[in-house]
Amino acid sequence: xxxxxxxxxxxxxxxxxxxxxxxxxxxxxxxxxxxxxxxxxxxxxxxxxxxxxxxxxxxxxxxxxxxxxxxxxxxxxxxxxxxxxxxxxxxxxxxxxxxxxxxxxxxxxxxxxxxx
Amino acid sequence: xxxxxxxxxxxxxxxxxxxxxxxxxxxxxxxxxxxxxxxxxxxxxxxxxxxxxxxxxxxxxxxxxxxxxxxxxxxxxxxxxxxxxxxxxxxxxxxxxxxxxxxxxxxxxxxxxxxxxxxxxxxxxxxxxxxxxxxxxxxxxxxxxxxxxxxxxxxxxxxxxxxxxxxxxxxxxxxxxxxxxxxxxxxxxxxxxxxxxxxxxxxxxxxxxxxxxxxxxxxxxxxxxxx
Numbered sequence: 001x002x003x004x005x006x007x008x009x010x011x012x013x014x015x016x017x018x019x020x021x022x023x024x025x026x027x028x029x030x031x032x033x034x035x036x037x038x039x040x041x042x043x044x045x046x047x048x049x050x051x052x053x054x055x056x057x058x059x060x061x062x063x064x065x066x067x068x069x070x071x072x073x074x075x076x077x078x079x080x081x082x083x084x085x086x087x088x089x090x091x092x093x094x095x096x097x098x099x100x101x102x103x104x105x106x107x108x109x110x111x112x113x114x115x116x
Numbered sequence: 117x118x119x120x121x122x123x124x125x126x127x128x129x130x131x132x133x134x135x136x137x138x139x140x141x142x143x144x145x146x147x148x149x150x151x152x153x154x155x156x157x158x159x160x161x162x163x164x165x166x167x168x169x170x171x172x173x174x175x176x177x178x179x180x181x182x183x184x185x186x187x188x189x190x191x192x193x194x195x196x197x198x199x200x201x202x203x204x205x206x207x208x209x210x211x212x213x214x215x216x217x218x219x220x221x222x223x224x225x226x227x228x229x230x231x232x233x234x235x236x237x238x239x240x241x242x243x244x245x246x247x248x249x250x251x252x253x254x255x256x257x258x259x260x261x262x263x264x265x266x267x268x269x270x271x272x273x274x275x276x277x278x279x280x281x282x283x284x285x286x287x288x289x290x291x292x293x294x295x296x297x298x299x300x301x302x303x304x305x306x307x308x309x310x311x312x313x314x315x316x317x318x319x320x321x322x323x324x325x326x327x328x329x330x331x332x333x334x335x336x337x338x339x340x341x342x343x
Contacts, residue, residue: 031163032170048167049180049188052160056192078163 009044016046016054018093021063021082025090028067028081031055055080063089139175139182140165146186152193160189 012019023029023037031051039045058064063086070076082090105112131137140161147157168175179185 030166032167047180048164048171048178049185052164052167052179053185053188053192056160056189060192075162075166077166078159 012044012046016050017058018090018097019043020051020054020058021086021090021093024064024080024082024086028079030077030079034080058086062086136165136168136175139179142182143186146182147189150186150190152190156193 019038020034023034029037031048034055035045035048035051055064059066059080062083064080065083065086067079067081068076069079102112143164144157144161147160148154152160164175164179168178171178
């Protein structure tokens with residue numbers, strides 16, 4: 001694991017729930033697939049032991065909707081999708097994160113990013 | 117992909133004696149002892165087993181030690197049952213009141229063969245008193261020692277809980293219904309130590325033993341689920 005991965009891993013701990021919700025923004029996915037989506041964007045892949053309690057909590061809070069789906073070949077899988085509340089949560093988190101990241105950038109003396 | 121009704125698939129069956137099978141058997145037992153219903157355990161195990169199968173790694177490497185995972189999953193599940201939390205606390209507090217009332221009847225000179233009358237109102241009041249002590253312990257341990265032995269799933273349930281206890285207390289008081297426990301004094305000699313031990317055990321473990329759907333005894337966290 002590189003130093004960068006280690007630092008990102010530590011930051012990610014406080015953001016896992018938001019990232020899980022974000023990972024489901026485009027389409028439903030099952031647990032392993034959600035972990036892969038982290039990797040696809042260059043983040044550390046969360047371990048199952050961390051991911052599933054979070055999925056369970058989000059499902060509990062009504063942000064995720066589970067659905068067992070039978071595959072054409074292979075076993076049924078539990079797919080998670082965002083509920084309307086979950087989608088609303090992502091919509092709230094996204095600008096908050098942008099603001100937070102912008103303030104941290106300011107403290108770190110990074111140049112201000114211009115909106116596209 | 118074909119959608120099927122929302123239900124857990126049949127439990128996975130890795131080869132008997134394999135580390136993966138042993139891991140999930142231990143996990144099922146741990147989750148059962150933490151009070152999760154059998155159906156939910158089957159669903160979680162199926163999901164986690166698929167994950168480990170796809171990751172192609174050792175279950176401990178991917179999911180962590182059984183104790184830690186079961187604690188994390190049970191903590192996530194505890195928010196699922198505010199009603200259980202409410203009923204668990206209420207049942208525990210009132211049972212505790214009943215035990216104290218019985219101990220009192222036993223200590224205050226009942227002779228073998230006497231019938232013991234327990235006033236339900238007193239039981240409810242003792243239950244409320246015990247609840248106060250438990251809550252004090254909860255908040256006290258948090259603020260004084262900086263470490264909580266128990267944690268509530270959500271403080272927003274505290275008010276409805278107290279209201280419920282107050283209603284129960286008020287009802288029992290107005291009904292003036294006396295619960296006559298027609299047991300001989302000699303039976304109390306045996307019953308009281310057992311009940312007292314049960315209460316001590318429950319307090320130490322933060323669990324109430326309740327009969328489950330399965331042959332094992334399920335343990336219902338009396339609200340303050342062990343994490």
